[in-house]
Amino acid sequence: MAHNFKSDVTVDWCPGCGDFGILTSITQALSELNLDPHNVVSVSGIGCSGKTPHYLNIGGIHTLHGRSIPFATGVKLSNPNLKVIVPGGDGDMLGIGAGHFVAEGRRNSGLTIIIFDNEVYGLTKGQAAPTMQLGEKTKGLSRANIFGKVNPIALALASGYSFVARGFSFDMKQLKEIIKTAILHEGSSVIDVLQPCPTYNNINTMDYYRKKVYKLEDDKSWDPVVTGESMDKAIEQFQKAYNKGLEWEERIPTGIFYDNRAIPSFTKRLNEFVPQYFKNPPSDQIVSGVDGFTPVDVVKTFADKTI
Amino acid sequence: MDLNLTLGGPQGGGIDTSSNMITRAFAAAGYNVFGVREYHSNIKGRHSYNHLRVKEERPRSLKYPVDILIALDPDTIFEHIEDVGEGTKIVYDKQFETSDLASARMIMRDTAKRIKETLQDEKLPLNIKGALQLMQKKGGSPIAVPFNEVVSSAISDGVPTRYFNTLGSAITLAIAGLPSEFGEESIRQVFSAKESVVAENIKVVKAAYEYCNNNKLAGKPIPKLPKKKRFLITGNDGSAIGKLMGGLRFQTYYPITPASDESSILEEHGAISFIENENRSLKDSGIVIVQTEDEISAVTMAQGAAITGARSSTATSGPGFSLMAEGISFAGMDEVPILITLYQRGGPSTGLPTRNGQSDLLFALNTGHGEFPRIVISSGDVEECIYDAMKGLNYAQRYQMPVLHLIDKNLANTSDLVPEIDSKRVKVSQVLATKDSESFRRYNLDTENGISNPGYLGKNIFWMTGDEHDELGHVTEDPDVRDRMMRKRFQKLKTVEDEVPMNDRAVLYGPSDAEITFVTWGSQKGVILDVMEDLKAKKISANLLYIKMFEPFPSEFVSKILKKAKLVIDVESNMLAQAARVIRTNTGINIEKSILKYNGRHITEDELLESAMNIYNNRKEEKLEEVLENGA
Incomplete structure (x- = not known):
């Protein structure tokens, strides 16, 4: 029987929450990829999005606010054979965890980062999140937002992520496909998901987005896949992705902005230095010798320190 | 032999290499060397030094005044003005003699001011000559070596200054009476990969020995000891x-x-x-x-x-x-x-x-x-x-x-x-994942010792959360599960106490009955053990309660020792006597006498002995605190 990727834990998100669409897209993607449930884990931070691992019937860590990326990186680098999904809020990823978000772009470990982007901090009663527009006044705010917004697509590209996409939680068909492509992508991916918060964000609603979103893939000439064969083409593709990422006011593009398959993953880079890294990763090694003592030959290993 | 020396110079000036040379040379001759490295938060230029001690048996601490001070820059002479005593040989480049304190810009301003005041109090000039005169008053003997001339006599091309650290080390070895072959051997070890560098440096070593022999600086040859393989x-x-x-x-x-x-x-x-x-x-x-x-x-x-x-x-x-x-x-x-x-x-x-x-x-x-x-x-x-x-x-x-x-x-x-790293001293036991099943409970509560089923992502399916959780690892706010989880987690500390041998938690060194009981943790262990020997020579018995595990705290063991101790002295490198506070919290025992140091430098044998004697001599006082101040 096929594994049910949805756990039996009661989901306690608000009725009408965009998170449901993301959860369903993830479970469908995992089912369609027919992954062994032992080989895929999810690692989240704090907030409504942080509860996602409990709703998935795969191993999961619900970590600290903003720290899902380093926890997830540890999982991935210790056992590179695992697929690691990282659901996180906009505050989690782009506010408190922004430093890790940028650092992971440089690493490209192979995480599938899904940003639940609703522009507010829902669980703490609707404060402005880093993706909220300057001057916007959602109903949870006592005064208009006096911060500018960070652009998740542009930041992901600038940080070096090799796969950057945007989904809309009410278009699960597209989102599921993006998640599948991202999970199979070797490096790290970022999927910014427009996910209305029906309780605290009365501006960026489902209808608001429905009117604005359009799909990049509808333009048949749109080609986000970078193979690395031509440097000029690669630069052009990056620039196009970046420019598309800036579109927001009138129309909002969804789909895959950038899919660079030429940048080596961090695990591949580690494999250059760590013997048999993929075959015998840190998670799978027996550290105890046959006699119960260390198998490390200390005199040989530290010959440079003997006199 | 008990040779104490300090080798100082500008950060980035090869001080560590020099110190490495000295250590390896003595080690090659079978001696034991112990040292500490002191340096500024700086890449190049500020004063850095290595404080070393050489003995037949293994040294455990360092001591002032030093027997030899090797200055690879004028700053070293100013900085270590207090660290010399009767018989200290101060080796330096003759060129330094023209240096003023005012031009030693890499000395921290406050340090320079303090040195200035010291020299002024003694009515000495504010330059190297003044500093050397002060050192002479303390019993030191300056040894001016023309660094440039000695190196140039050995090296035909290249920058002579590059070899000053080798020269300094070699002169030290010669003064200490170590035969030249060991200095040369250390050069081969330190610069092992580069043959030409080895050759040039050996020339400098030979020139240094020749200079020392010609100028009657070379010490009485010391015996070669049986050499053992060791880890440095x-x-x-x-x-x-x-x-x-x-x-x-x-x-x-x-x-x-x-x-x-x-x-x-x-x-x-x-x-x-x-x-x-x-x-x-x-x-x-x-x-x-x-x-x-x-x-x-x-x-x-x-x-x-x-x-x-x-x-x-x-x-x-x-x-x-x-x-x-x-x-x-x-x-x-x-x-x-x-x-x-x-x-x-x-x-x-x-x-x-x-x-x-x-x-x-x-x-x-x-x-x-x-x-x-x-x-x-x-x-x-x-x-x-x-x-x-x-x-x-x-x-x-x-x-x-x-x-x-x-x-x-x-x-x-x-x-x-x-001398040895024993790979059989500590077992390395593998903790394997529990066999996976549908009902795997990572945080099972039915455990007497508090330790739940080990499980690993990739091998088991389970959840984790920073929230309080149930046995599967899902979020719970249930008051009963909360209580049981809290107790389960803390039960593990009792298990640690049951399983970890006392030797790994606290140790009593020395006689069980003593006039002084020192209490310490961390790197003061060695210096206290040395001071205990010094006290023994003064017919004062001492022991040391040395703490290795602070949580879970070995309360009973510590309490038993302190209750029967006559004079307890807490020794720590902090201001608040933190270990003494931990002891008080866990045992209710107040330690009223302490020797503390918080100027950031290592505690030396001489200062600790002096303070221990001060406390011992005034032990009738209810409360005593000595603050140590040694170190440049």
Whole structure:
């Protein structure tokens, strides 16, 4: 029987929450990829999005606010054979965890980062999140937002992520496909998901987005896949992705902005230095010798320190 | 023999290489050398020095005044004006004699002011000559060597200054009476890879010996002792070696003094062997070492790896450790096996970033919000660093909790000759994942010792959350499960107490009955053991209650010793006598006499003996506190 990727834990998100669409897209993607449930884990931070691992019937860590990326990186680098999904809020990823978000772009470990982007901090009663527009006044705010917004697509590209996409939680068909492509992508991916918060964000609603979103893939000439064969083409593709990422006011593009398959993953880079890294990763090694003592030959290993 | 020496010069001027040469030369002749490195938070130019001690048996501490002071720059003479005494030989470049204190811009302003006042009080000129006169008053004898001439006589081309550190070391060896062959041997060891460099430096060594012989500086030849194979390692090395032997597979770090050396050493020696599961054969592999974006990432990334089954660790110092607080709380709550090596330096804040301190004990015992079990251990010498790191990894795995291993900067930068590393002293036991099933409960409550089923992501399906959780790892706020989970987690500390032998928690050195009972932890161990010998020579018996594990605290053992002690003296490198506070909290016993040092420099045998005698002679007083001040 096929594994049910949805756990039996009661989901306690608000009725009408965009998170449901993301959860369903993830479970469908995992089912369609027919992954062994032992080989895929999810690692989240704090907030409504942080509860996602409990709703998935795969191993999961619900970590600290903003720290899902380093926890997830540890999982991935210790056992590179695992697929690691990282659901996180906009505050989690782009506010408190922004430093890790940028650092992971440089690493490209192979995480599938899904940003639940609703522009507010829902669980703490609707404060402005880093993706909220300057001057916007959602109903949870006592005064208009006096911060500018960070652009998740542009930041992901600038940080070096090799796969950057945007989904809309009410278009699960597209989102599921993006998640599948991202999970199979070797490096790290970022999927910014427009996910209305029906309780605290009365501006960026489902209808608001429905009117604005359009799909990049509808333009048949749109080609986000970078193979690395031509440097000029690669630069052009990056620039196009970046420019598309800036579109927001009138129309909002969804789909895959950038899919660079030429940048080596961090695990591949580690494999250059760590013997048999993929075959015998840190998670799978027996550290105890046959006699119960260390198998490390200390005199040989530290010959440079003997006199 | 008991030879004490200080070798100083500008940071980046090859002081460490020189010190390495001296150490290796004496080691080649069969002697034991012990040393500490002192330096500024600076890349090039400021005063740095190595304080060394050479003996037939293994030295455990350092001492002032030194027998030889080797100055590779004028600053060294000014900086160490207090460290000379009867018979000290001060070796320096004759050219320094024209230097003024005012032009020694790399001396910290406050230090320069203090030196200036000292010279003015003695009505001496504010220059090298004045400083040397003061040293002569203290019994020192200046030895001016024309560095440039001696080097130039040996080296035809190249910049002579590049060889000044070799020259300084060689002169020291000659004065100490060590035959030239050992100096040459040390050159071959230090510059092993570069043949031409070896040849040139050996010429300089020969010239130095010739100069010393011609100028009647060479000391009476000392005997060659039987040579044994030894490890020349520091505390940083020790911890790295212990982690490798203890099965470390994943180490994270963010650069910080004095912790990052450990991670560099692991990177250099990270190719290791392990046993393949299926056929139990030895395979080659390596450790994954990741330089993270910050210490928050370091402590959480290491946990991610630990959750998949890899033995994981991180190493940091005070400021980075502060950032780790929330992550450590998670490890306590979620029972993640992780070893955190905390290299203590002088705080608070950036404090004295390259100097010694033991001011993070109370913080280590209380890091992180909420109440959770942890193990806190501390090492006191280079060998302990090795075995404690191994044990720390074992504890983390066995008791599924964060283990904090405290090493002070003084110990991190202590170099010692260790005769043997015993790979059979500490077992490395594998904790395998529980066989997976639909009903796997990572946090099962039906456990007497508090230790739940081990499980690893990739092998078992389970959940974890920083929230209070049920047996499966899902969020719960149920009051009953909360109570039971809290008790289950803390039950593990009782299990630690049941299983860990007392020798690994606290040790009493010396006679069980003594006139003085010292109490300490960390790197003061060696210097106290030496002072105990000095006291014995004065017919005063002393023992040492040495604490290695602060959580769970060996209350009964400590209490028993302190209750029957006659005069208890607490010795620590901090201002608040933190270990004494921990003792009071756990046993109700107040220690009223203490010797403390918080100027960031290592405690030396002479100053500790003097203060111990002061307290001993005034032991009728209710409360006494001595503050030590040695060190440039």
